[in-house]
Amino acid sequence: MFEGKPEPQCLEVELxxxxxxxxxxxxxxxxxxxxIIQAGLGPKGLLVTxxxxxxxxxxxxxxxxxxxxxxxxxxxxxxGEAYKNLEWASRLYDAALEAQLDRRSPVIALGGGVIGDLxxxxxxxxxxxxxxxxxxxxxxxxxxxxxxxxxxxxxxxxKNLIGSFYQPSLVVIDPHILKTLPARELIAGLAExxxxxxxxxxxxxxxxxxxxxxxxxxxxxxxxxIIARCCAIKAEIVKLDEREEGIRTxxxxxxxxxxxxxxxxxxxxxxHGEAVALGMLAAGWIALELGRWSLSEFQRLRELLQRxxxxxxxxxxxPRKLQELMVHDKKNLQGALRWVLPRSLGQAEINxxxxxxxxxxxxxxxxx
Ligand SMILES: NC(=O)c1ccc[n+]([C@@H]2O[C@H](COP(=O)([O-])OP(=O)(O)OC[C@H]3O[C@@H](n4cnc5c(N)ncnc54)[C@H](O)[C@@H]3O)[C@@H](O)[C@H]2O)c1
Numbered sequence: 206m207f208e209g210k211p212e213p214q215c216l217e218v219e220l221x222x223x224x225x226x227x228x229x230x231x232x233x234x235x236x237x238x239x240x241i242i243q244a245g246l247g248p249k250g251l252l253v254t255x256x257x258x259x260x261x262x263x264x265x266x267x268x269x270x271x272x273x274x275x276x277x278x279x280x281x282x283x284x285g286e287a288y289k290n291l292e293w294a295s296r297l298y299d300a301a302l303e304a305q306l307d308r309r310s311p312v313i314a315l316g317g318g319v320i321g322d323l324x325x326x327x328x329x330x331x332x333x334x335x336x337x338x339x340x341x342x343x344x345x346x347x348x349x350x351x352x353x354x355x356x357x358x359x360x361x362x363x364k365n366l367i368g369s370f371y372q373p374s375l376v377v378i379d380p381h382i383l384k385t386l387p388a389r390e391l392i393a394g395l396a397e398x399x400x401x402x403x404x405x406x407x408x409x410x411x412x413x414x415x416x417x418x419x420x421x422x423x424x425x426x427x428x429x430x431i432i433a434r435c436c437a438i439k440a441e442i443v444k445l446d447e448r449e450e451g452i453r454t455x456x457x458x459x460x461x462x463x464x465x466x467x468x469x470x471x472x473x474x475x476x477h478g479e480a481v482a483l484g485m486l487a488a489g490w491i492a493l494e495l496g497r498w499s500l501s502e503f504q505r506l507r508e509l510l511q512r513x514x515x516x517x518x519x520x521x522x523x524p525r526k527l528q529e530l531m532v533h534d535k536k537n538l539q540g541a542l543r544w545v546l547p548r549s550l551g552q553a554e555i556n557x558x559x560x561x562x563x564x565x566x567x568x569x570x571x572x573x
Contacts, residue, residue, distance in 0.1 A: 214228065214229050214230050214429075214433065215227065215228050215229070216229070216433065216436055216437055216440055217440070218352060218353075218372070218376075218440040218443060218444065219440070219444050220372060220443070220444060220447060223354075223372045223447075225372060225373055225374050225375055225376065226244075226375060226376070227352060227376040227378065227436050227440070228240060228375075228376070228377050228378060229378040229380070229429065229432055229433050229436065230378075230379065230380075230429075231379060231380050231381040231425050231429060232379060232381050233377060233378070233379045234262065234265055234266060234269065234340070234377070234379040234381070234382060235265060235269050236269065236377075237266060237269045237270065237273075237313075237338075237340060237377055238269040238270040238271070238272055238273025238274075238275055239269075239273050240375060240377055241270070241273065241275060241311060241313070241338060241375065242273045242274065242275070244336075244338075244374055244375045245309075246309060246310070246311045246336050246338070246374060246375070247273075247274070247275045247309065247310065247311065248274060248275055248276055248310075249275070249276050249277070249278075249304060249305065249306050249307065249310040250270070250275055250276070250277040250278070250306070250310050250311045250312070250313055250338075251277065251278050251279075251280065251297065251300060251301050251304060251306055251310070251311075251312045251313065251324075251327075252266065252267070252270070252277045252278070252279040252280070252313045252315060253279075253280055253282070253297060253312060253313065253314050253315065253316070253320055253323070253324035253327070254266075254279070254280075254281050254282075254314075254315040254316050254320060255281055255282050255283065255284045255285075255288075255316050255319070255320055256281045256282070256283055256284050257284045258281075258284075258315060258316045258317075258320070258342050259279075259281040261382075261385050262315060262342065262382065263279065263281065263315075266315055266340070267279065270313075277313070278300055278301075278303070278304035278306075280296070280297060280300045282296075282297075282320075282323070285319070286319055286359070286364075286472060288319070288323070289319045289322055289323045289357075289358050289359050290358050290359055290360075291358055291360075291367065293323060293358075294323060294326055294327050294330075294358055297312075297323070297324070297327045297331075298327065298330075298331055301327070301331050301335075306331070306332075306335060307332070307335075308332050308334075308335055309335075309336065310335055310336070311328075311335065311336040311337065311338045311374065311375075312324050312325075312327055312328035312331070312335060312336070312337055312338070313338045313340060314328075314337065314338065314339050314340060314341075314351075315340045315342060316340075316341075316342050316343075316346070317341065317342055317343035317345065317346045317350075317390075318341075318343065318345055318346045318349075318350035318477075321339055321341060321346050321350050321351050321356075322350065322355070322356055322357050322358070322365070322368070323358060324337070325337050325339070325354075325355075325356030325357075325371060325373070326356045326357055326358050326367070326368060326369070326371075328356070328371065328373075329356050329369045329371035330369075334371065336373075336374040336375075337356075337371065337372075337373040337374060338373060338374060338375045338376075338377065339351035339352075339373045339375070339376045339377070340376075340377050340378075340379075341376070341378060342382045342383075342386070343383075343386055343390055343394060344383055344386065344390070344391050344393075344394025344395065344397075344398070344432075345390070345393060345394040345397055345477065345478055347378045347380065347383070347394070347432050347435075347436075348394060348397055348398055348401070348431075348432055348435035348436065348439075349394075349397045349435070349439065349456075351373070351376050351378070352373075352376055352436050352439045352440060352443070353372075353439055353443045353453075354370045354371055354372035354373070354443070354447070355368065355370060356368055356369055356370075356371045357369070364472075370447065370448055372447075376436075378432060378436070380423075380425060380428050380429050380432055381425070383423055383428065384423060388421075389476060390476065391421070391423070392421070392478070392479075392513055392514045392515060393476035393477060393478030393479050393515075394478055395417070395420060395421075395478070395513045395515070396459070396478035396479065396481045396482040396485070396510070396513070396515055397435070397478055397481060398413065398420075398431055398435055399413060399482075399485070399506070399509055399510065399513065400456075400458050400459055400481065400485060401434070401435050401438045401439075402550065402551070403458060403485065403506060403547050403550060403551070403553065404455045404456070404458050404545065404547070404551075404552070404553040405438045405441075405442070405455070405551060405552075405553075406434070406438060406551050407549070407550040407551030407552075408551075409434050409438075409551075410505075410509075410550050410551065412431075413431070413509060414505065414509055416431075417509065417512050417513055418512070421513070421514070439456070442455065442456060454543055454545060454555055455545055455553050455555070457543070457545055458484075458485060458488060458545040458547075458553055459481040459482065459483075459484035459485035459487075459488060459545075460481060460484055460545075461484060461488065461531055461542055461543075461544060461545070462480075462483060462484035462487040462488065462527065462531065462567075462568070462571070463477070463480035463481040463482075463483060463484030463485075464480070464484075464530075464531075465527045465528075465530040465531045466480040466483050466484065466519055466522070466527065467480045468530050469522055469523075469526055469527055469530055470519075470522075475516070475519075478515070479515055479516050482510050482513075482515035482516060482517075483516060483517070483518075483519055483571060485506065485510070486506070486507060486510065486517060486571065487567045487568065487570075487571050488544060488545060488546055488547070488567075489503045489506055489507075489546075489547055490503070490567045490570055491544065491546060491559055491563055491564065491567050492546040492547050492548070494563055494566070494567070495546070495556075495559070495563070497546060497547075497548055497554070497556075498546070498547050498548065498549070499549070502547070502549060502550050503547075505550070506547075506550075518571060518572065518573070519571055519572050520572065521572065522571075522572045523572070524565060524568035524569045524571070524572050525565075527568050527571075527572075528561070528564060528565060528568060531564070541557040541558070542557070542559070543555050543556075543557055544556045544557070544559045546559075
């Protein structure tokens, strides 16, 4: 039974020569410099953050790095998804060259998924790859994007179209940092947390049902084990399938419809996690209609999403347009969408043969 404390505070993502530790401890940001030195990185580095995160955490981070003897150049880019692009990657290359970073000098990503993806892309490509240290500051980044090695920038034609698999050398997670995160961002991150329960761990799902209110007020004795469990699950899945050729696809539960919702609303209305919550409901409903999932478990998912404060409907959206957008999703394989459908709590399956009519009805339910 998952009771909230079984994970050690340092996990290992086991990928042979690309293995790396993930430290999770409230207050550990002040030890960042020491952890980087212990990992054998430095003495130079590039700290990438955004202006919002810098206001809160740049001073503490820089003093930790300096105290450990690291000489770090900092760049704070403007806040927003719009800056996760090649232009800003290029400015970061300029900064790296000016600071004369060499192949042992880490790029340190201090921020949410936007900074992690952009800084990760720069680390993957500068000098054909320098070490990457992920210091995620949103719940979404702490439980998902900082672990697993997907790095990318956006292209005018779509999100994350230019990218790579590039594992970090070190991930340092300080849950205390979440105290300054806007409530809506926290809630959006919890959608990804709930996702892990549905696809992988029924006991963890039950734990979330019991403790979600405590997670919402960031009680550290609940949020820390939640982050640790999510990272452990992600590490397990990534170990099995680093490059998303099979089981890693399960992590896309809720994303097929979620991406379509985000695209339809031009990324202006829903946070990524909110769209994923809507997508999990649509996929859940499809699994139910196919007779592959039970009504009682579907209702438990719906209720947990509701208690978390996540949206359950996309009012006013055109189901036909949503369906068209899904067909263009880059995760299409040879024309067939890969649906991730729950089988029972803690277990999901990939289904390439969901009838279009069923998809349409699921979307109609979502928009009503
Ligand atoms: N690489 C992956 O595996 C992966 C997985 C999921 C999502 N992503 C990417 O992640 C991005 C979304 O990430 P996100 O949801 O973290 O958004 P984000 O990085 O835009 O951060 C959300 C907001 O929170 C602010 N913020 C961050 N940390 C804060 C803190 N501690 N206190 C106060 N404010 C803080 C940011 O400045 C921003 O305004 C997208 O670009 C998505 O494509 C990547």
